[in-house]
Amino acid sequence: MRVRQSLPALVGAVALALGMSTAATAAPSAAATPCGYYSSSSDSYYNHCTNDGSRVVIEVEVSGWNYEQCVGPGITWLGSKSKVSDAWYVGRTC
Secondary structure (H helix, E strand, O other), rough: HHHHHHHHHHHHHHHHHHHHHHHOOOOOOOHOOOOEEEEEEOEEEEOOOOOOOOOOEEEEEEEOEEEEEEEEEEEEEEEOOOOEEEEEEEEEOO
16 A cells, blocks of 8 residues: 555656756756846857846947847847857847
């Protein structure tokens, strides 16, 4: 009888452990990444952290010149890290 009672707990624990290991290898979500500019080893991104759906203008710093870009909520790929070195909110919506 004890085996029957502990079997569901064991199955649940194994499923939970497998779910956690799968989640750890998945790509990071917008909530797991920093707000604003960040980069990986090869790419540059801007994460507009908002829950109101607003779109904002950012200035993107690129080798040789800067440009403005309108971004929505979440992560926006800006380009190769070798070309894009920074990005920031300029204070207005789009």
